[in-house]
Amino acid sequence: MKTKFFIPVVMLIVSLLLLSCGRATPTPSTSGSDTSGEAASSEPIKIGGGFALTGEESALDLPAANGAKLAAKEINAAGGVLGRPVDLIVHDSQYKMDVTAQIAKQFVEEDGVVAVIGFTDTDSVLAAGPTIQAAGLPFITAGATSPKIPTQVGDEMFLACFGATVQAAAGAEYGFNNFGPNAYLLWDKGVEYTTLLGGYFKDRFTELGGTIVLEDQYDDEATDFSAQIAKIKALPEQPDFYFISAMPYNVGPVIKQFRDAGLTGPIVGGDGYDTPDLLSVAGPAAENVFFTTHALMDATGGTEGIKKFIADYNKEYGHDPENAFAALGYDTMNLISDAITRAGSTDAAAIKKAIEETKDYAGITGSISFGDSHIPQKGVTIIAVKDGAFTLGAEVVPEKVPAP
């Protein structure tokens, strides 16, 4: 009676385990020959790509992964790296931290990669980072902007995007110079990115001599902002502009509700605003909104590199890139292949050194140089919403960046 169900179930589990082990076993032999030199010239160079393709972070990770895959395809079409094709091995972390930690081990042990790229959020990078750091492999995150990541993970960790300090400073300087010295500050207190961005904005803005007339916060994924709006309306005088540090899914509703309540002043934000939802949810309310991001993903207004990227992306996937994270994924993949080419080998230490020596690498999200820091000095794109479209507001490099 009891064994009737037990035995088939056990057999099922054992066969599934064997299935998964079976794929794992042949790889160590290939990873061994990887470092032995250029003799095996047709052997692909393996790069790990960790992305949360499903789950809450997928709106950012999926475009980033697509961008990286497109770059790998183009690299191979152009003859590969060091005469060898590159193989971008992508694993889905499902935005689960235990799975994220596991796929880092999979990259190191089973896939035998020479470097890892990926992820757009701090939690995932910190969950995967220690394993990759311990294995001595370079790890470049495509879009996690916390400037503390390199010190938290170690010397193998790099950012392909600017840090939150840089875009906060750019936003603060832009607002101060263009709108005035009195700002209102609102941030999503449920997410590290929005909390850091709001904090760094305040640091730089007050340093410039500006005044935060009122600061307020809301819970992550909030849908009703009437309490915050009521407090602004109670102010004796309206601020010159509103800085709202929000996640992509909150951006549309918060702006719409601000405008509906009659708050028409300029709204400034970070790269969380870089989502099609801003225009589709807020609609006409999105006028007079300015935000800092990595690149203007516009087929007509963007730079030449961006225009070509959008055309290629459209050809490959049948639609335009969703946001700038697609371009970041693309740049990250190209950055690592550039480093391998300059290193002249697939030795991890040589690649790491080559990444550190990267100078004025012309990515489509801006020129990338790593100095002493593993966070690139990159220009910030400021986008202005005009007539229902994203237009280029300014390309700036902040004069001073707050300490992380």
Added chain:
Amino acid sequence: MSTLDDRPASPAVGEAQPANPGGVAALTQSPVAIRLGAILLLAVGLTLLQLPGRAFWQGFVINLGIFMILVLSLNLASGFTGVFSLGHIGFMALGAYGSAILTLPLAKKADYLPNLPAWLAAVHFDFYLGPFPLGFLLATLLAAGLVAGVALLVGLVLMRLSGHFVAVATLGFLVIVRVILFNADNFTRGSRTFSNVTPYTGLWWVWCWAILTLYVVWRLKYSAYGRAMFAQREDSLAAQAIGLAILPPRLLAFVVSAFFTAVAGSLYAHFITSFSPTVFYFDLTFRVITMLIVGGLGSVSGSVLGTVAIMALAEALRRLEDVTLLYGMSQITLAVILIVIIIYRPNGLLGRREIVLARLFRKGGEPSP
């Protein structure tokens, strides 16, 4: 709640096997020998996993152990008593943060949590007894003990409720824990990632705790307390009529279960080494509940089986995704399997019955007299 397929648990089948005389046959008939054998087998397996180059499968088996503790303890609180808790991951979060704060070395503490109250800032359970990280054990016990205390207070109120009400109320507890973790910046860094937790958790840690949890839950099931839990689950009026109080067995299950859930949280924290309050929410809650339901509410071996089945299936499907490139399929497939199980085996794979190791041997070996 209980359905037709539910039959009274036949307890102590394992223990009640009469010992048969003679040699190897006697060994396969003796439940104690079989259990020791199973533990020995596990120990050999864990030792083999310690060989270099097996970090991935080590990680898998560590996750398996952590989830097994979570499922076993949720089974104790929900399966045994019929009081369905959706808030257990809140205990896990408290355990994780508690132990992470306690074990953080002084230097890092000043750096990461500069606003801790003085009495807590001076505490650092990062000491060793020889090679043994005694501080980790103490921090885990302390954190889990505190969480058990919280569970006692929460349980005194919530365990008086029944059915859907208790599910909603415990869900409320989960939301409250999340909000507190987000807002107690001085202790938890708020929404910012709590990182650089010392990676103490290894195979032996997890599996010693898992075996202990298994043992405690198993013994509880066949104790007078356990029978009281099942009795009030089946029919609270009848249980009261024969003089059983409703609250004490429920409260006992809730508190013991919260203790082990917090232990699992501590193990998880020192395994992942960086986390934020968002990690401990609906996603983990539903993963644990899936494993519990697949295994069978009320069955201890069912919890073990359910955990192993879902973890292995999830891993196999995840690897299949890398081949088929259909990302997201694994989660859909798991959900479909859950639906199929609910339709065809509403009480899970095992219902409330248990796998008796001794019986497996009898079936495979010579027929028993």
